[in-house]
Amino acid sequence: MIHVNILKDSLPLIYKTMKTKAMKTKEEVRQKVINYLKTNPQKVYWDYRDQISVEQAQKIISTEDGYNNFADEVFEINIDYINDLEDYTLKNALSELNEEEVCLLSGEDWNGDTGDLVSELRDEFLDYLEVDLNIDQLIRNSPNFVFFYSAGVELNGDYKEDVRTIKRFLKILMRDTTHDQAIMEAVGNAGYGGTLCFAFSCELEEWMWMNEKPTTITFRNPYIVIPNHSNGSGWHSQMKGFEITLPFRKENLYLDEAIKYSYTKDVCGMSSDWCADTDFQIGYNKISKQIKKSRISEHMEREMKYDETYKNGGCTPGDMNINRHRDVYYRNEFPCGNKCPHCGTFWID
Numbered sequence: 448m449i450h451v452n453i454l455k456d457s458l459p460l461i462y463k464t465m466k467t468k469a470m471k472t473k474e475e476v477r478q479k480v481i482n483y484l485k486t487n488p489q490k491v492y493w494d495y496r497d498q499i500s501v502e503q504a505q506k507i508i509s510t511e512d513g514y515n516n517f518a519d520e521v522f523e524i525n526i527d528y529i530n531d532l533e534d535y536t537l538k539n540a541l542s543e544l545n546e547e548e549v550c551l552l553s554g555e556d557w558n559g560d561t562g563d564l565v566s567e568l569r570d571e572f573l574d575y576l577e578v579d580l581n582i583d584q585l586i587r588n589s590p591n592f593v594f595f596y597s598a599g600v601e602l603n604g605d606y607k608e609d610v611r612t613i614k615r616f617l618k619i620l621m622r623d624t625t626h627d628q629a630i631m632e633a634v635g636n637a638g639y640g641g642t643l644c645f646a647f648s649c650e651l652e653e654w655m656w657m658n659e660k661p662t663t664i665t666f667r668n669p670y671i672v673i674p675n676h677s678n679g680s681g682w683h684s685q686m687k688g689f690e691i692t693l694p695f696r697k698e699n700l701y702l703d704e705a706i707k708y709s710y711t712k713d714v715c716g717m718s719s720d721w722c723a724d725t726d727f728q729i730g731y732n733k734i735s736k737q738i739k740k741s742r743i744s745e746h747m748e749r750e751m752k753y754d755e756t757y758k759n760g761g762c763t764p765g766d767m768n769i770n771r772h773r774d775v776y777y778r779n780e781f782p783c784g785n786k787c788p789h790c791g792t793f794w795i796d
């Protein structure tokens with residue numbers, strides 16, 4: 448204090464110059480705030496109970512832009528919380544400034560209210576207010592799901608024919624009866640036919656490398672399943688000691704529990720670990736063999752489109768899920784039934 452006074456009294460000119468130098472420009476203060484925001488990024492930390500639903504997981508694995516679309520969805524749902532986090536960061540950044548710097552920044556005298564200041568300066572720093580949604584944590588939080596990999600092979604319920612079709616697909620000679628029991632058990636109990644699938648249980652996280660485009664998928668001790676999702680039937684059996692490598696086709700992978708008449712949940716009422724003792728591995732070697740696109744994946748793509756249309760306020764003629772139409776009324780005249788006034792879809796009694 449004394450030192451300053453001496454300086455002030457004896458060397459007024461120099462003091463004045465020093466003070467001017469110490470004073471910052473508005474741009475310098477701006478940079479200070481920006482640096483703070485850049486070095487203190489905000490991240491959302493999810494509760495362990497915040498998990499991805501099976502429907503969301505299905506979209507992530509099966510659609511090209513699934514991961515990003517999911518991130519957008521999370522953003523939209525949590526927008527208020529994210530705004531609060533952004534305000535909180537900006538508030539912290541501004542609290543690092545002294546009064547002089549604050550006035551420089553806002554261009555007027557500051558009334559001392561940080562809240563006012565945050566809303567006033569929000570737009571100016573919007574580009575630097577980034578919140579990491581921490582989607583990966585949400586993915587890690589999620590439970591194990593039952594995955595079905597469709598072989599793209601449709602079975603029609605004819606016992607002899609279906610056994611032959613499966614053995615051929617698995618490249619098992621007809622005279623080799625090692626796995627006949629397992630195959631016959633599945634076919635014999637899946638009287639309505641269905642699609643030949645391989646079931647396994649794993650975490651969603653294991654599929655997050657999907658962009659690397661795997662070319663093969665190998666199953667050891669596979670569970671073959673013949674689900675029929677349209678009428679809710681099917682059967683499974685395990686082929687112990689068997690191993691098969693199939694071409695990998697992303698559209699043929701789906702989450703059983705994301706579909707109506709899920710085999711695991713609706714047909715058998717099983718928990719998601721029933722097929723945990725099968726081993727799968729993905730590969731990147733070139734493979735010339737191709738696999739047919741699964742009919743189930745087409746069904747699911749259609750379902751997703753219906754959902755999307757409904758979410759955007761519309762509905763689709765012919766979509767028989769009555770919950771995806773609005774203002775449905777009951778028609779008393781013959782033929783009686785429910786009718787959607789918007790698209791005309793009719794559910795006859």
Ligand SMILES: [Zn+2]
Binds near residue numbers: 762773788789
């Ligand atoms: Zn409608």
